Amino acid sequence: MGQIRNILFVMYDQLRHDYLSCAGHPTMRTPNFDRLAAMGVRFSHVYVQSPICGASRMSFYTGRYVHSHGAAWNNFPLKVGEMTLGDHLRPLGVDSWLIGKTHMKADAAGMARLGLAPDSVIGARVADCGFDVWVREDGLVAEGPEGFYDTKRSPYNEWLKSKGYPAENSWHVHANSGVDEQGDIASGWLLSNSLLPANIREDDSETPWLTSQALDFLADQSGKAPWLCHLSYIKPHWPYIVPAPYNTLYSAADVVPVVRSDAERVGAHPVFDAFMNNQPGQAFSKDGVRETVIPAYMGLIAQCDDQFGRLLDHLETTGQMDSTMIVLTSDHGDYLGDHWMGEKDLFHDPSVRIPLIIYDPRAQADGTRGTVCDALVEAIDLAPTFVEAMGGTPATHVLEGRSLVPWLHGQTPDWRDAVFSEYDYSGMAIAGNLGLSPREARLFMVFDGRWKLIHAEGGFRPMLFDLDTDPDELTDLGALPRHAEVIARLERRLADWARRPAQRTTISDETIVTMRGKSRRHGIIIGAWEAEDLAPDLRAKLQGKPAHDYRGV
Known part of the structure; x- marks a missing residue:
């Protein structure tokens, strides 16, 4: 065991915190994720700063809360000037690379105002979240009546064409669709097709392709500068369809019971009610949907786990394991029918809580290998962890998280008493249906380890859950007068947090x-x-x- 030379920062999209066998899932098997947990520390209470791809990822990459960096929803630009991982690591002599997804939208107007050309080195980094790009693939090659969701060129789609897949959009036609009994495309966008095998050779599907890109990167970096590599997978994010043999690896018998109650619908908070009744919520509330979709979701995770094993084997074979910190996490979870919800968006644990496993190769971490840390951790803690791991001092006037290195080394640091998350749903139809202005369509969560408060702008009452007596978060106590004191205390805690000097980033x-x-x-x-x-x-x-x-x- 030596010093850390490189960091492999692996993120899976929409991977729930409880869908790992090392986290206690009774039927899901993840031997390679478990292998990493045996080598490092699994953090059991980790919360994202927003339960949506883009905003969550911008907090990972900046080490800052959402209303500090401002990119509060998918395709909200990350403003020019926000420091990212690359900005913190390059002064330490560490390159910062991207392989896969960021869901970042560049601040094109800000770049133009400052004269930053997108094809310059600085401009390219600003446009790609501070990373140098090995390959960027957001995996959102969806097409509707008004065109493509993501108009950037898809390297994966181009690669599929080079392999002989004939469709113009092979991402959809092959990687994310099956074939029905009539020989027609069975789109993965339709949940009823989830159990069909994707119409693609397994080796050519998204997860193996991205793993091969990572292995090429590792081979290329031999003898070069130290690096952080953000390997950001697209799966097990929807469309929920997976190639054979993973589509038959799990069945309805492996699906855990749903966590929901009829009482949740009675007198439900208006925002919660609106999300329960959106299209994903309605779909996952139907009989048979979970039994169809979740085996495919589990198959996608199994494929991710197998491909993660390829990475671990390579690092061990090449002798890089002794000098590489490895991090495994997710950008948010997935309701999968719990609480009458599909997708993510709100603050129940299936959505806002994520897996996090960190392997530190240094001898100081020997005493914590294979352990579980129950401290309240936030996604923004990774950025200062990386800076400290590479020998730097985290810039605490910029980075709002806290380094996890003390926990990795068996120490018990003075730690936070609460975690926070935010959700700006102003760009969704739900906000319009509720009659809310963009400033009103915002939610804030504060969780102190027992009580979880959700504050809703727009004149709504709060939601409140007592996870000591109600760990499944089935009973909303926010309307009950007897909990007024708890609500007031947590509202004060939220107000204290909101008054932090978040924008004073140019001077320590x-x-x-x-x-x-x-x-x-x-x-x-x-x-x-x-x-x-x-x-x-x-x-x-x-x-x-x-x-x-x-x-x-």
Whole structure:
């Protein structure tokens, strides 16, 4: 075991915190994820800063809360000037690379205002979340009546064409669709097709393709500068369809019971009610949908796990395991029918809580290998963890998370008493249906380890859950007067958090302390009545005779 030279930062899209066998899932088998957990620390209570792809990822990459960086929903641009992982690591001599997805939208107007050309080195980094790009593939090659969702060129789609797949959009026709009994395309967008095998050779599907890209990167970097590689997978995110043999690996018998109650629909919070009744919520509330979709979701995870094994085997075979920190996580979870919901979006644990496993190769971490840490962790903690792991000092006036290195090394640091998450749903039809302005369509979560409060702008009451007595979050206590004191306490905690100096990022607290009183020593003397009120050295430049007296001229 030596020092950390490289960091492999692996993210899976929409992977629930409880769909790993090492996290206790009774039927899901993830031997390679478990293999990493045996080598490192599994953090069991980790929360994203927003339960939606784009906003969550921008918090991972900046180490900042959502209303600090401002990219509050998918395709909300990350403003020019926000520091990202690459900005923190490059001064330490560490390159920062991307393989896969970021869901980042560039601030094109800001770049143009500052004269940053997208094809320049700096411009390209600003446009790709601070990373140098090995390959960027967001895996969103969807097409509707008004065109493609993502108009950027898809490297994966181009690669499929080079392999002989004939469709113009092979991402949809082959990688994310099956074939029905009539020989027609059975689109993966339709949940009823989830159990069909995707119409693609398994080796050519998205997850193996991206793993091969990563292996090519690892081979290319031999002997080069230290690096952080963000390997960001598209799966097990929808469309829920997977190639053979993974489509038959699990069946309805492997699906765990749903977590929901009829009482959740009675007097439901208006925002919760609106999400329960959107299209994903209605679909996952139907009989048989979970039994069709979840085996495919589990198959996608199994494929991810197998491909992760390829990476671990390569690192071991090449001797890089002893100098590479490995991180496994997700950008958010997936309701999968729990709480009458599909997708993500709200703050129940299936959506806002994520898996996190960290392997630190250094000897200082030997005592924590194979352990579980129950501390309250936020996604923004990874950025300062990476900086400290590579020998730097996290810039605490910019990075709002806290380094996890002490936990990895068996220490018990002074730690946070609550975690926070935000959700801006102003761009969704739901906000319009509720009659909300963009400023009103926002939710905030504060969770202190027992009580979870969801504050809703727009004049709505809060939601409140007691996870000690109701770990499944089935009973909303927010309307009950007897919990007014708890609600008031958590609202104050949320207000304290909101008052942090989030935008003071150009000067550190340490620099501010050294500035105290310095203006007087540079001649700015305010409020003195006479020279004797000042120390001799402060008044020295104020006294003496002028070279000439012009008053009588």
